Amino acid sequence: MASRTLFLCSLQVAFVILFGLAEAQLQLNFYSKTCPNVEDIVRKEMSEILSIAPSLAGPILRMHFHDCFVRGCDGSVLIDSTKNNTAEKDAPPNQTLRVFNALERIKRKLEKACPDTVSCADLLAIAARDAVLLSKGPTWPVWLGRRDGRVSMAKETKQLPPPTANFTQLTQMFGAKGLSIKDLVVLSAGHTIGTSHCQSFSDRLYNFTGKVNLNDIDPLLDTQYISRLRTRCTLTDNTTIVEMDPGSFKTFDTSYYKLVPKGRGLFHSDASLLANSFTKDYVFKHANGLQSEFFQDFAASMINMGNVQVLTGNQGEIRKKCYVVN
Numbered sequence: 550m551a552s553r554t555l556f557l558c559s560l561q562v563a564f565v566i567l568f569g570l571a572e573a574q575l576q577l578n579f580y581s582k583t584c585p586n587v588e589d590i591v592r593k594e595m596s597e598i599l600s601i602a603p604s605l606a607g608p609i610l611r612m613h614f615h616d617c618f619v620r621g622c623d624g625s626v627l628i629d630s631t632k633n634n635t636a637e638k639d640a641p642p643n644q645t646l647r648v649f650n651a652l653e654r655i656k657r658k659l660e661k662a663c664p665d666t667v668s669c670a671d672l673l674a675i676a677a678r679d680a681v682l683l684s685k686g687p688t689w690p691v692w693l694g695r696r697d698g699r700v701s702m703a704k705e706t707k708q709l710p711p712p713t714a715n716f717t718q719l720t721q722m723f724g725a726k727g728l729s730i731k732d733l734v735v736l737s738a739g740h741t742i743g744t745s746h747c748q749s750f751s752d753r754l755y756n757f758t759g760k761v762n763l764n765d766i767d768p769l770l771d772t773q774y775i776s777r778l779r780t781r782c783t784l785t786d787n788t789t790i791v792e793m794d795p796g797s798f799k800t801f802d803t804s805y806y807k808l809v810p811k812g813r814g815l816f817h818s819d820a821s822l823l824a825n826s827f828t829k830d831y832v833f834k835h836a837n838g839l840q841s842e843f844f845q846d847f848a849a850s851m852i853n854m855g856n857v858q859v860l861t862g863n864q865g866e867i868r869k870k871c872y873v874v875n
Contacts, residue, residue, distance in 0.1 A: 637706055671694070716821040728850075746788070
C-alpha cells in the first residue's frame with residue numbers, strides 16, 4: 550500500500566512539473582465540494598458492469614483514447630448523430646465500441662447524486678482508469694475539471710490512428726496530440742485487453758498487397774497465427790470478433806509485448822513498433838517482464854493523453870445526458 554501511495558504521489562508531482570497548473574487547469578480535488586463521491590460512484594458502477602461483462606473493459610479504455618484524439622478529451626465521442634450531422638460515434642472506427650449504454654448508465658447515477666456537475670469527459674476518464682484497474686492493471690490519479698464539447702463530426706475521426714498505420718503515420722498522429730514516441734509504444738499495450746473485429750486486420754490474412762489470394766499475406770505476421778486467424782475470419786467478415794491478446798484478453802499485463810516480437814501482434818500498427826529502435830527496445834525489454842515499470846509508464850502516459858486539448862473553465866458545457874448536447 551505504501552509503495553502504491555508513493556507511486557501516485559510521484560505521478561501527481563510529475564504532472565504538475567510537466568504541464569504546469571496554469572496550463573493544465575485540471576485538479577485532483579476538482580469535485581471535492583460539488584460531488585465528493587464521484588470516483589466512488591463510478592468505481593461501484595464499473596465494478597458491477599465488468600462483473601457481468603468483463604470484455605467491456607477494453608472498449609471503455611479505447612473509447613477514452615478515441616475521445617481524446619478527436620477534438621481533445623471532451624466527451625464528443627458520446628454524442629448521438631442528428632438528422633443533419635453524422636457524429637463521431639457513427640464513424641467506422643467507433644462503431645464497434647459497444648459501451649455507450651454502460652457510460653450512460655453511470656452518467657444517470659452521477660446526475661442523481663450531483664445534478665449538472667460532472668462532465669461526460671471526466672466520467673470517461675475515470676471509467677477508463679477503472680477499466681484498467683479492475684482488469685488487474687495499474688491505477689493512477691485522474692485529474693478532473695474537463696468540460697464537454699458541443700460538436701461531434703464523423704469526418705474528424707480521420708485523426709484516429711488506424712490499425713493499418715505504419716510507424717511514420719503513428720508518430721505523426723501521436724505527435725499532433727503532443728504525445729511522444731514513448732507514449733505511443735506504452736499506450737499501444739492497451740491492446741492487451743479486449744477484442745477486435747476481423748475487418749480491422751483481415752487484409753493481413755488474404756489481401757495484403759491487393760492480389761486477393763491465399764499467398765497475399767503480411768510477411769510480418771506469424772504464419773501459424775495466420776492459419777489460426779483464418780479459421781475465424783474471412784476477407785469480408787465484419788461481425789466476428791477475436792481476442793487481441795489470446796488467452797489473456799481480460800487481464801491487463803505485459804503479455805502484449807511478448808506477442809509482438811513473435812509476429813503475433815494483431816494489427817499492422819502493432820508490428821510497426823519493431824520498425825524503430827526505441828520502440829523495439831521497449832517492446833523487447835518488457836517482453837521479459839518488468840511489469841511494475843510498464844504499469845508506471847502506462848499510468849504516466851494515460852495522464853498525458855487525458856490532458857490533450859481539454860476544455861476547462863467556461864468552455865463547453867456539462868451535459869445532462871452524454872449522448873446529446875444541452
